[in-house]
Amino acid sequence: MRGFELVHPGSLADAIGLLDTDDDTVRPFSGGTALMLMMKTGVFRPSRLVHLGRIGDAYSEITASPAGGLRIGAMATLSALEHSPEVIRVAPVVARAMTRLANVRVRNVACVGGNLAHGDPHMDLPPVLAALGGSVSVAGPQGTRDVAVEKLFSGYYETVLGRGELITDVVLPSQRGWSSAYLKCTTRSADDWPALGVAVSLRIEGGAISEARVVVSAATEILTRLTTAESALTGAAADESTFARACEAAAAEAEMVEDARGSADYKTQLLRVYLRRALTQAVQDGAVS
Amino acid sequence: MTIHRPTIDRPMPAGQVGRSVPRLEARQKVTGRADYVHNLVVPRMLYCKVVRSTVPHGRILSIDTSAAEALEGVYRVVTADDIRTVVPNPFYGPAFHDQPVLAVEKVRHVGEPVVAVLAEDPYVAAEAAQLVTVEYEPMEAVFDEIEAMTSTAVVHEVLKPAGTFPDLKHLVGRRDTNIALDYRLRRGDVDAAFAAADHVFAHEFKTQQVMHTPLEPMVSLAEPGEDTLTIHTASQSPSFVRIEIARLLGWPENRVRVKVPHLGGGFGAKLYIKLEALVACLALLVRRPVKWSLTMEEQFYTITKHASTFRIESAVDKEGRVTGRRCEVFWNGGAYADIGPRVTQKSGFTAPGPYDIDNVSIDSYALYTNRPPAGALRGFGIPQLVWAYESHTDLIARGLGLDPVAFRRKNLLRDGRPQATGTPVRDAAIEGVLDDIAARMAWETPFDRGSGPVKRGRGIAVGFKASIAPTTSVAIVNVAADGSANLYLSTVDMGQGSDTAMAQIVAETLTLRTEDVKVVHPDTDVTPYDMATLGSRSTFHAGNAVKLAAEHARDQIAALAASLGLPPGSNYAPADLFKKKYGMQAGNIIGVGTYIPEYKSPAPETGLSDNVTPFWMVGGTGVEIEVDTETGHVRILRMVNACDLGRPLNPKIVETQISGAALMQLGFTMFENMDLDDGQVTNASLADYKIPGMHDVPDQMESVITEAEQKSGPYGAKGVGESATFGVSPAIANAIHDAVGVRLTEMPLTPQAVFRALREAELNSSTTSA
Numbered sequence A: 001m002r003g004f005e006l007v008h009p010g011s012l013a014d015a016i017g018l019l020d021t022d023d024d025t026v027r028p029f030s031g032g033t034a035l036m037l038m039m040k041t042g043v044f045r046p047s048r049l050v051h052l053g054r055i056g057d058a059y060s061e062i063t064a065s066p067a068g069g070l071r072i073g074a075m076a077t078l079s080a081l082e083h084s085p086e087v088i089r090v091a092p093v094v095a096r097a098m099t100r101l102a103n104v105r106v107r108n109v110a111c112v113g114g115n116l117a118h119g120d121p122h123m124d125l126p127p128v129l130a131a132l133g134g135s136v137s138v139a140g141p142q143g144t145r146d147v148a149v150e151k152l153f154s155g156y157y158e159t160v161l162g163r164g165e166l167i168t169d170v171v172l173p174s175q176r177g178w179s180s181a182y183l184k185c186t187t188r189s190a191d192d193w194p195a196l197g198v199a200v201s202l203r204i205e206g207g208a209i210s211e212a213r214v215v216v217s218a219a220t221e222i223l224t225r226l227t228t229a230e231s232a233l234t235g236a237a238a239d240e241s242t243f244a245r246a247c248e249a250a251a252a253e254a255e256m257v258e259d260a261r262g263s264a265d266y267k268t269q270l271l272r273v274y275l276r277r278a279l280t281q282a283v284q285d286g287a288v289s
Numbered sequence B: 001m002t003i004h005r006p007t008i009d010r011p012m013p014a015g016q017v018g019r020s021v022p023r024l025e026a027r028q029k030v031t032g033r034a035d036y037v038h039n040l041v042v043p044r045m046l047y048c049k050v051v052r053s054t055v056p057h058g059r060i061l062s063i064d065t066s067a068a069e070a071l072e073g074v075y076r077v078v079t080a081d082d083i084r085t086v087v088p089n090p091f092y093g094p095a096f097h098d099q100p101v102l103a104v105e106k107v108r109h110v111g112e113p114v115v116a117v118l119a120e121d122p123y124v125a126a127e128a129a130q131l132v133t134v135e136y137e138p139m140e141a142v143f144d145e146i147e148a149m150t151s152t153a154v155v156h157e158v159l160k161p162a163g164t165f166p167d168l169k170h171l172v173g174r175r176d177t178n179i180a181l182d183y184r185l186r187r188g189d190v191d192a193a194f195a196a197a198d199h200v201f202a203h204e205f206k207t208q209q210v211m212h213t214p215l216e217p218m219v220s221l222a223e224p225g226e227d228t229l230t231i232h233t234a235s236q237s238p239s240f241v242r243i244e245i246a247r248l249l250g251w252p253e254n255r256v257r258v259k260v261p262h263l264g265g266g267f268g269a270k271l272y273i274k275l276e277a278l279v280a281c282l283a284l285l286v287r288r289p290v291k292w293s294l295t296m297e298e299q300f301y302t303i304t305k306h307a308s309t310f311r312i313e314s315a316v317d318k319e320g321r322v323t324g325r326r327c328e329v330f331w332n333g334g335a336y337a338d339i340g341p342r343v344t345q346k347s348g349f350t351a352p353g354p355y356d357i358d359n360v361s362i363d364s365y366a367l368y369t370n371r372p373p374a375g376a377l378r379g380f381g382i383p384q385l386v387w388a389y390e391s392h393t394d395l396i397a398r399g400l401g402l403d404p405v406a407f408r409r410k411n412l413l414r415d416g417r418p419q420a421t422g423t424p425v426r427d428a429a430i431e432g433v434l435d436d437i438a439a440r441m442a443w444e445t446p447f448d449r450g451s452g453p454v455k456r457g458r459g460i461a462v463g464f465k466a467s468i469a470p471t472t473s474v475a476i477v478n479v480a481a482d483g484s485a486n487l488y489l490s491t492v493d494m495g496q497g498s499d500t501a502m503a504q505i506v507a508e509t510l511t512l513r514t515e516d517v518k519v520v521h522p523d524t525d526v527t528p529y530d531m532a533t534l535g536s537r538s539t540f541h542a543g544n545a546v547k548l549a550a551e552h553a554r555d556q557i558a559a560l561a562a563s564l565g566l567p568p569g570s571n572y573a574p575a576d577l578f579k580k581k582y583g584m585q586a587g588n589i590i591g592v593g594t595y596i597p598e599y600k601s602p603a604p605e606t607g608l609s610d611n612v613t614p615f616w617m618v619g620g621t622g623v624e625i626e627v628d629t630e631t632g633h634v635r636i637l638r639m640v641n642a643c644d645l646g647r648p649l650n651p652k653i654v655e656t657q658i659s660g661a662a663l664m665q666l667g668f669t670m671f672e673n674m675d676l677d678d679g680q681v682t683n684a685s686l687a688d689y690k691i692p693g694m695h696d697v698p699d700q701m702e703s704v705i706t707e708a709e710q711k712s713g714p715y716g717a718k719g720v721g722e723s724a725t726f727g728v729s730p731a732i733a734n735a736i737h738d739a740v741g742v743r744l745t746e747m748p749l750t751p752q753a754v755f756r757a758l759r760e761a762e763l764n765s766s767t768t769s770a
C-alpha cells in the first residue's frame, strides 16, 4: 500500500462531484473497515479516497417515523444502530444482530452505508434489512432514487450503484404487526463470518401468516429472497408443520455455494434447521407494536 | 467461563517460590512501554520484502528484477547469487542444512523466499517485490505424507543432515528419498503378543496442518559493525541463532551478537533460525542495517505444525490388559526439515502412550513434502500422538465394554515401571492426573445425556511427554554491593512468564523479594548460553542453572562473611559485608550455574535407553459436551485440565499456562485448518484462518495442578507450557462418541464432519435393519 489522497468533502454534492469519475481507484470511504482490509492485501490500490464523515450530521441520524418505520442515515455507525432507542423499539432484530457482528472496535467505526455498499454476501445487516422490507436512498449525479435492499446486490461483491452514486439513507417501512428474527450460523470460531445467515419477517393475523419474507445470505452467492418458502408460509398456520414445509421448500430453492465453511449440501441442511429455528423464534418474540 | 483456581499455594521458606507473584513485566506491557523488535528503528535502516514462490515445486528458469530496480526508492534487489558472495554455502537449519537463505536453483514450496527487495520505505519495498518476475519450470509435487513415502516426486535430491547429531549420521548422502528420518523402536516380542492376543484393535488417525499464529509476526533486524554483526530478533533461541549465523559466516561466535527483547508469543514458531539468516546476509551485503518483518499472511508460509497420520494397533488379553502395540507415525514435515526429525524421534518414542506395555514397536517417519515447512509447535508432536492413542484407547474400552477410565487405570504406567524405551517412569503423576480429572467430573456418578436433538456426552484423555535431552542451560547471578541482584539468562520470556519464575528462584535462594530481582534479557554478548526456550524445558533446565548460580552467589556471600571473621549464621545483610570488605559501597559477587542432565541416547537398532529423559510431563483433559444432532455443532460445556508440573513455582502463571495451552489446542481440534490448494494456502489470513475467540471458551473451565514433586527440578518444579495441550483433542472426540455414537478419526472436528458421521451412521443402521 503506497500513498493516496484522502479528501474530506463538506457536502453530499461535493462528495458526489468528486466521485463522478470512471477512475475506479477513486472511492467513497465511510468507516474504512472493509476498504482497509482490501488495501492491506493489495486487492485495492486507491489513488483517492473520498471520506464521507463531513458531508453533514443528518446523514448519521436515526429517526423513527410516526407510521412505525425508521430512517437510518448511511453514516450511522453499527454501534449507533445497536444502542439507538428508536432501533430497539421499532426494529429490535436489527439491534440484536449487531451484538454478534464483528467486534466493538469494528462496530464503532463501520457505517451502515459501507456495510451495504460493500456487496459482501457474508454481511449480517443486509439480510435483516431486506427481510424488514428496507430500501436505500441513493443520490448521484443524475439525482436520487430508491432501491430495495433485496435488489441492491447484482453479484458477488457487486451492487447496482452507478458512477458517483452514494447511499444516503436506509428506510424501513412500518414494522407494526411484524415478527422478525435473524440467525447466523458459524462453523469455525464463534466470531467467524457466517456460514449461513437467515432473516425472516412474518405478519401473523389470527394464528395465520398473512405475509412472509425469508432471506438467506452468506451461503449463497448473493443475498436471496426465498419465494417458494414464503409461499409455503403465506396463508398457512404459524405452526411446526407449516415451518417444516417452508424449510423443505427453502432447501430445494436456495443455491448454496461450497467454501471453507462447509459444503453446499451441509449448508442446505443448516438452512433447513436454521430457518425453522428463525421462524420459531420470530413467533416466540412476537410482533412489534 | 468460571475458572476454578488451583488449591496449591504453598510458598517455600523465603516466601518467593510458590507465591503467585504478578508478572514482572505486566505493567510495562499494559502501558505499552515494553520493547519489541517490531518497534525498533535504527539509523540508515533498510526494509526488506521478499518475493515468494508461486509454485509448490519447480526449477527457477529466470528471474527478472529490472522493473523492481527501476522503481524509485528501491535500494537493491537481491537473489541467491548475491547471497553466495557473503555465504558461499547458504543453507541452514537445526537438524539438516537443507534450507537456502534464498531459493537456489529450485523452489520446494509455495511461499518460499526467492528474491529480496531492499528500500528505505517498506511500502516501496513491497511494491517493488510485486514487480519482480520469476519463471519456473513446474516439477511434480507431493503433498501427502503417506504418498511421500513412495512418490516419484522427490523434494530434496540428497539428504543433508547437520553434522552435530550422531543419530542422524546414517542419513548423510542418502538420495532420492523423502524420508528425512526413520526412527524405530523395538521392545519385547510384538509379533508373539499379537499372535497370542484375545482381541486386536487397529485404527488410523489423522491431523491437519495448522499454524502457531503468534500475534507478533516474526521479525528480525541485523546491524553490521566493523567486523561484527548484531541481530535484534524475536527469537526463542538466541544462543542457537548466534551459533548458526557464526557457522554460516565462518566467524567466531563472539563476533555475532543476538539480542532479544519481549516477544508477542512464540509457541515454537520463532525457534532455531528463521528470518535471521537472510537479514544477516543482506546487512553484510549492503553494509547497512536491514529489517525484515513478516505479515500475518507470510507466517503461514514460514513455519507450521506437522500434519500427521498415525496407524496404531493393539493386542489385548481377556483381562483387558494391553500386551502389545504397533505404532506407525508419518509426519508431514513440508519442504524443509527444520526441527521435524527431532519431533519424529523425541516425540515418536512416546507413541504407545502412558501405558505399561511389554511388547512395542514404533516406526516414526519424518517426511519431506512440497508444503510449507513444519516445525515445533506447543507440544512438539505430542498432541498428534495423544490424539491417536487416546482415541484408540477409548475405542478399545468401548470394544471390550469397559469403562474408559477403569480400562486406563488397568493399563497405566506406574512409578518405576519402564516406558517403551526402557526408561523407568519416575516423578510422573499419570494416575494422579487421571484421578484428579475423574474426581472433578464425578465420573462414577450417572450423567445427564440430554434430550431431543441435543445430546450430551463426556470424554477423558491423558498424555505424557519426555523432555528433549540432553540440553544445557547456563545462568549468571550478579549480586551488587547493595545486595540487589541481576539475573543474566538467555531464556526468552515470550509471554509464558519465565522472567518472573526465574526471578522467584533467585529470590528464594538469596532471600530477596522477587520484585527486586532484575532479569537481563537475552543478549549473547552479555547473557550466557541457553539451548533454547522450547519444549517446556526452561523451568527445569534454566531453573536448575539459575538455582545453581544463586546458590553459588549465596555460598560466596557466606565465604565473604567468614573471611571477615563473622561467625556462621550471623545475620549480616550482604550490603554490610561489601561495605566492610571494600570500605564503601563497591564490588560485586558473580554466581554461575551450568546445568545439563544425564542422558543416554537410544541404541540405533532398538531405540532403547534406560535414561532417555530427565523428566516427564503429564497432562490430561476431561470434557462434557453437547452435540446438536441436527447440525453437528459441538458445544463444550465444561473442560477440566489437570497437569503434573511438579510443584508450582508460581500457581497463577501455571494456571494461565494450563488454560492457554488447552484453548490453543481447542482451536486446532475444532476448526483451525490451513486449506491447501496445490500447495497454496487459500486461507492465509486472520480473516479466513480462525483461531478461538472469547466465545469459543468452554462455559466452565478448570485448571488443576496435580499434587506432585519433581525431585530433580528446582524447588520440585518442572515445565508446564505444553502439558494441557495433550488431552484436549481425544477427550473431545471421545465425548462426541459418548454423546452420539460416532467416531471421528480426522481433525478438525468440524460441525460438518460430525453431521456427516451422524448421517452415515444413520444410513448404515437403516441398511442393516432393512
Ligand SMILES: Cc1cc2nc3c(=O)[nH]c(=O)nc-3n(C[C@H](O)[C@H](O)[C@H](O)COP(=O)(O)OP(=O)(O)OC[C@H]3O[C@@H](n4cnc5c(N)ncnc54)[C@H](O)[C@@H]3O)c2cc1C
Binding pocket: A027, A028, A029, A030, A031, A032, A033, A034, A035, A036, A037, A052, A074, A100, A101, A102, A103, A106, A109, A110, A111, A112, A113, A114, A115, A116, A117, A118, A122, A123, A124, A125, A161, A165, A166, A167, A168, A191, A192, A193, A194
Ligand atoms: C475484523 C472484522 C470482522 C468482521 N466481522 C463481521 C461480521 O461478523 N459480520 C458482518 O456483517 N460484517 C463483519 N465485518 C465487516 C464489517 O461489517 C464491514 O467491514 C463494515 O460494515 C463496512 O463498513 P465501513 O463503513 O467500514 O465501510 P468502508 O470500508 O468505508 O467501505 C466499504 C465499501 O463501501 C463503499 N462505501 C462506503 N460508504 C458508502 C456509501 N455511503 N455509499 C456508497 N458506497 C459506500 C466503499 O467505497 C467501499 O467500497 C467485519 C469486519 C472486520 C474488519
